[in-house]
Amino acid sequence: MEKAQQFIVESCLGTSCHLLGAEDLLAVIQHLPQEIKNKIDLQAVTCLQHCGKGPNIRINGEIMMNMTPERLLQVIQQNIAQIESCSKEE
Ligand code: FES
Numbered sequence: 001m002e003k004a005q006q007f008i009v010e011s012c013l014g015t016s017c018h019l020l021g022a023e024d025l026l027a028v029i030q031h032l033p034q035e036i037k038n039k040i041d042l043q044a045v046t047c048l049q050h051c052g053k054g055p056n057i058r059i060n061g062e063i064m065m066n067m068t069p070e071r072l073l074q075v076i077q078q079n080i081a082q083i084e085s086c087s088k089e090e
Pocket of ligand 1: 012014015018047048049050051054056
């Protein structure tokens with residue numbers, strides 16, 4: 001597994017995000033096919049400082065608020081497509 005072929009997903013596991021559905025976001029990632037999970041560097045963070053707008057997630061440094069499972073899947077697909085297009089250019 002090449003680290004450069006991954007993108008970073010930081011899931012907020014703080015109390016507010018937990019209450020607003022952070023576990024649903026983690027479930028989305030956990031149920032992805034392994035080949036896609038291998039491209040995700042999943043990390044847990046305790047707070048992204050936007051507690052009232054959770055659940056929040058940070059992907060490649062960009063905080064995304066009010067995240068839904070559906071939108072998270074879209075963002076993951078976009079990042080996978082970007083990784084694949086970059087690896088074809090090399
Ligand atoms: S608890 Fe998630 S942003 Fe603060």
